[in-house]
Structures are given as structure tokens and as C-alpha cells.
Amino acid sequence: MKDMLMMKDIRKTFKQGTSDIHALKNVNFTVKQGEFISIIGPSGSGKSTFLTISGGLQQPTSGDIRINDISFSHLSEKERAKLRFKEIGFILQASNLIPFLTIKEQFHLVDKVNKNKKTDQQIEELLTSLDISHLKDKYPKDLSGGERQRVAIGRALYNDPHLILADEPTASLDTEHAYEVVKLLVKEAHEKNKATVMVTHDHRMIKWSDRVFEMKDGELIEVKDF
Template sequence: MKAIEVQGVSKKFNDGSKEILALKETNFSVEKGEFVAVIGPSGSGKSTFLTIIGGLQTPTEGKVLINNEPFSEVADKERTKLRFNEIGFILQASNLIPYLTVENQLKLVNKIRREPFQREVVDKWLKQLDIEDLRDKYPSDLSGGERQRVAIARALYHDPSVILADEPTASLDTERAFEVVEILARETKEQDKATIMVTHDERLIGHCDKVYYMQDGALTLDEEKTQLEPQDEQAVEDK
């Protein structure tokens, strides 16, 4: 079943009298249980593509469906509700709330959804991401990598059906980066989620089912890199 479907989506921006085509007409889908990477140079349209799928921007043309439900075309209030319930965002900037402790960053999810706090699930993610000892710390007390791991825990805590990760390992060292990608891959497969990871680091694509390349707003399947298996990571690193 398709968890994400992009049908004829494009995005244009106006820069004074000039029109910029940031995303060319794109058709794309991700099945449940599928982990997809999008690679490409800076400024190629990767983040625009991801934020349109996540409903943070609306397409100029075309539409996005999440779990076969209209998403890009619904009213803002309904789209916000769907986004919060179905999508876990991991952004390059951690976007933590400065006055909340690590544990309270996750508790806030329950307050917004009016659900009971799930301590066992919080403990699970803090342990997996090696941030258990930070639960009472504030974002200002954390390193960039620690803040990013908290943001990942928060995104996964509410059990979204879709995970959208924009450079999720940018603040992490190599070892932590591989650990995070392994966690995302495992969560995708075991919980039947659909995950898109935008990354500039091709060492991290070994766990992905498909790899797409974005350049000048055009998205294409990279058939060569899609053939890579997890054990081929070293070969990618050596290129």
C-alpha cells in the first residue's frame, strides 16, 4: 500500500519579476515499510520536495496523498491535524522548545493529542538514542548532536506512519550517524512505516530500498545506488 503518493507536483516561486521553478513536475510514491533516500547537491530542491510532502508548503500544481487520503488540497486546519497525527519530522535544525526539558519535549506531544504520557515508550527512545541521562536537561545544556537526537526521539515517539528526515545526521559524528540511520531503517521495516531521508552523505544510503537523485528541481531514480545493499556501505565511503 502506498503511504505517500505525489501526483504531478511542481513548485514555483516569484523572485521579483523572475519566476523560479524550484520543483519540476514530479510523480513519486513510497510504500509502507519502504525506506527511501533523496540525494543531490545543495539548492537542488530536496528540502522543497520534502516540505511539500509534509504539508509545510503547498504545491503550485499537482497533489500529495498520505495513506490514500488527500493531503495537499485539504483546508489548513485539517492538514495540520493530519500532519501532526501521521507525520514525524526530523529537520536539520532540531527545533526544540528552549524552556522544556528533554522529557517534557516528548510529554508535550501527549498534551497536544490529549493522550496519557507513555513513560515506557519515552524510556525506549531515550535509551536507543543514548540520551537517557539528559532527560532533565534543557536544550541550552546540550550539544548540537544531543539536540538532534532529542528531536529524533520526539519525532518517533508519537508513532507516525510517515517519517520525513531532512539531513537528520548533519550534527552527528560518523558513528552516531550510522546508528541513527539503522534505527530509522529498523523502525521503517518493523513498524511498516514509510520513510524519506534527504541527505548529502552517500555513506548513509546502504539501508535504503531506493535512492533518488535531485538536481535543478528534477527527481530521478538512481538505479545504480538503489542496488546497494547494507554491506556495501564501505564501498560507498571509499568512492
């Protein structure tokens, strides 16, 4: 399987007064097509910094990041934004759905922003694959937390990205809905060959992972037994 995300010797240092804060320390990390990987660790360990840098939302202090063999390092901000739209689907702990748009309209808005020309049938097929087609004319307020996250997953998959980055996608869900969302992400990774990285503090959510890493004080360490 092809490497979809490669991070080589990534360091990120922030200034705090006269001190240097080393958020990431020499991180090396690779995710292949069809692989579901979890990143665990306590608050403040560097997980969120890791995810924003791996998705090109923040630049590392040093090191190289490649998405589908394209290096972020030599791109302008405009080129990085274009690469993100094309290659990466982001899922956040808050589904961030627009309250006054129906579920189907949420996808039409993505089309407008990204200048896509997808049909209602393509939207219907995606919603059906996520078992939420019956919700297409409802508003976010009418959906459960798990249903809203399914819509957020659908939105992340809508442009058929090669890489999915999920930042605490189960944080606001009860256990049943949390398991539902994680199993859906694993299914999408394995069946549609999506390289998927989930950052979580909840160790219960990692049992379906292909590999697990722990972030400790800016260092990424693979967990062998989970």
C-alpha cells in the same frame, strides 16, 4: 505494503521578479510502509522544497499529494495541520529541543500541544527502544549531538506517525554519530513499518537505503547504483 506517501505530477513554481523559477517539475514519487528512501542532490536543486511539499507545509502549484490515501489537495489549512500531526513525524538537521526542559519534559510538552494522554511508562518504553532512557532527566546541553538527534527521532515517532520526513538529520554531526542516526532511522522504518524519507547531501549516508533518488534542477530521478 501500503503506499504511505504518493505524489503525482507535482509542480512548484515561484515568481522571482518577472521570471518563473521551476523548483519542482512534474515529480511523481511513492513511498511504502517499511521503506527507507534517500533523496540526494546539491543545494538549490529542490530537495527542501520537495520535503516541505511532501509534508504538507507548502502547497504545490499543481498536482496531488496523498498521505495514507488522504489527499492534501482538498483540505483546509486547519485540516492539513491536523493530518500532519496525526500522520507525519518531522526530523530536522537541528534537533530543536527546548533548552530549559528535560528530555522527559520535551515529550510531556508534545502531549500538551497534541492533547495526548500518554503515560510515563509509554515515554520510558520509547526512550528505551532508542537507548536513551538513561538521559530522560538530563537537559539538551548535557547531551552529545547524536544523543540529541535520537531524542528528536523519538519525538518524531511519539505520535506513532505513518510517515517520517528527515531533512538533513546528520548535517551537524560527526561521521560516527551520523552513521548512528541513519542506522537508527533505517531500523525504525523496517521494524515499525514507517515510510521514511531522508533528504541529504552526504552520499556516505545512503548505503542503507532501500531506494535512492537524486534531485536535479527540480526533477526527481531514481539512482540505480548506490
